[in-house]
Amino acid sequence: MPRTAPLHPFTVLALAAAVVATTTAAGRWWLSCTVLLGCLLLAVWARRARRLAGLAAAILAPAWGSQLLIHGMVDTAGSQVLAAAGPLRITAEGLRLAAELGLRTAVLVVAGLLCTLLIDRHDLVAAVDLSGAPPQLGYLVAATLSLLPRLAQRQRAIGEAQALRGAAAGAGPLGWWRRVRLRSVPLVLSALQDAADRSTHLAARGFPAAGPHTRLRSVPDSAGQRRLRRIAMACIVLGPLAVLAPTWMELA
Amino acid sequence: MSPNLTLPENATGHPLRRRLMAAAGVLLLMGTYTALVLTQPAGLIDGLGQGVALATFAAYLAAAILLLAAVLPELPVATLTLIPVALALNIVLGQFVGSVMIPLYLDSLGTVLVGFLAGRRAGAATGVLGTLIWSLFNPTVLPFAAGAALVGFLAGTAARFGALRRPYLAPVAGLVAGVLVGVLSAPVAAFVFGGTSGVGTGALVAAFRSMGDSLLGAVTKQALISDPGDKAIVFLLAALLIYALPGRLTAGFAFVRRYRVLGRRGSR
Structure with a gap:
């Protein structure tokens, strides 16, 4: 450990x-x-x-x-x-x-x-949140660090799904380009859709909060x-x- | 309307202080760059060289952090939720592209997307934040934060002036952005690291050096070969991805509506 x-x-x-x-x-x-x-x-x-x-x-x-x-x-x-x-x-x-x-x-x-x-x-x-930095910074660091493994996993899942439906990428630069397109388009579109959904929920809950707030950690x-x-x-x-x-x- | 839906609208901090911080960041960046280009210190490890390396590192990083501190409190919630996605995309796609033998980075796709959708301030903030978070996994990117901020800033500027209204304009804007970013980042590569971080780009710098160029001259020429092509492709990819987004999603960004970033496409 x-x-x-x-x-x-x-x-x-x-x-x-x-x-x-x-x-x-x-x-x-x-x-x-x-x-x-x-x-x-x-x-x-x-x-x-x-x-x-x-x-x-x-x-x-x-x-x-x-x-x-x-x-x-x-x-x-x-x-x-x-x-x-x-x-x-x-x-x-x-x-x-x-x-x-x-x-x-x-x-x-x-x-x-x-x-x-x-x-x-x-x-x-938690340290960024408790420091004098703008409250948005703590959210951005936390959200990015938690999103990274999820997006990496989603990218792999998209690659496997494309392979399962028989979308062959091929070799050479054209194959590379096709592979990038097959993975990045669904990844980016779904991630942006998630972000748009999340912003409404965050705004409805008063984010970014001004003034001091309690941290449990x-x-x-x-x-x-x-x-x-x-x-x-x-x-x-x-x-x-x-x-x-x-x-x-x-x-x- | 208040940026959040439950609290009354408050003035966000001190606008004058933020403007002063942004101006100080830009001045620090331009001052350092000008001093390095004019003096072109020759030694890299002779006492003066270490001082130049540390001063360049500190000045570029401090300028990027000043710009971030000036911009961050102004960003609306829709942009704040977009930035982590962009940062993660930079890293995930950058690593995927880096894992295949293609001499491109594509590690600024998320930054350019934010610049296109949310404007130049949000783009600049994304560039700095992306570098700060990426430095947790690769500390050598830290002094390039100012270059990453410039990518986002130029993407937002290009979108504001209509680079997304025609598909062929986006790569042209990327080419121009690549030239400026390459020129700005070259002193960091030259004086902090004594070259580049890759063997392919190092070979190009070595070739220019053998022809008699100074280190800064050789690194700048290498950057002018690598960066414009990469940024042209990134700008084009980002534009194509934005064209593929549903209209209701792009219309959710005030910057896209205000400057008619997508032209007729946005009104579909």
Whole structure:
């Protein structure tokens, strides 16, 4: 059974933002690797390490491939040439740049995904509702997160129904286009019809309500967490400034 | 009439404050973009580069959130119920299209639908919200929130000025929108991520770089190749889907009625 952090969602997000901002500003490979290792250990604690690795790999593999192509394979500035053939020019500086950019992206992706895995979605919606954000925002986050699996399931059901009635899509671009049309038209039309029906019911019940309203779900919070959030928010700005100020002074 | 059917109509917040927030968002976005294009910082990891990456990320995200905060309280209930559907469609259709080997995204179909049906403010809000929620599953999309807002804004603008009254006008509007969105998003790709997030687009950037282009120049050229085609198809698909909707459903949106978005089709 996966575990979620017994923390306020905003505490987790503020800590992650502070870590990502400071690590990006520092631009040190060992710090990035330490943060990645820390994220992995937290994911192991949450019993989500495999899921984190799978999701991160799906996002990072193409991004790393792109950074390697752009900086590692056709570097025009580096002096330590490792190989050159036609437009290809592989240099040590280019590979180092690609690796550092890859680590920067990895910290953002892994820390961000870890937040998603550690935060309970219902707590997140309740936290948005209880915050000073407009009441519409809480509804939109909650409705989207609950609609996502339902629409994905409906899309699969539509695909199966089309296959059952013998609507063959075929191969190649035309087959792809036909498959998109067969799935998306019923999906979009039914979803829009549902939304139109829902709006009348919501409007009849006084949505969006102005003024305070009672929430039955409480979000774990404490004075210590609020203090931690304030410190993390300050670190998002001050951490990078403290790291980068000496470099900027040298450049100036 | 009150937006909800049971409570008396109240003035929704402070219109002046919302306008100021929207203006601040636009100014922040344009200021950051202009500064990046004019200075074109060369180093990506030399101290200055990290600062530029963080500043670009923060400025684009802050601008998108300011625009969202300015627009959200004004949206009617019919639009608010449409937005989650649009966001889910962006993600579900984006993933379905991404799972087959076709070099298109189609991940802004829902945003464009909202822009066409509910106007440019609702479209912009959908773009930002969609990016914020998608970032729970893919954090790299977060700094592209402003680009997504521009897609929705331009879809609403195009619908307002008659792009849906003739089927061939929608892809033309999409082409123009794709150019603007590509140009706006290129600095984020270049200075935050040092390139693109896909191997195919990365190969294009690498080709332009090998011809002597700067990183921003190469990413902008790649975006100008990829984005207009994608947005033209998305605008056309969204227009065709709206033509297929029942008239009583499209007529439920005040924006469609007020600006005669569908022309004669709307009066059927």
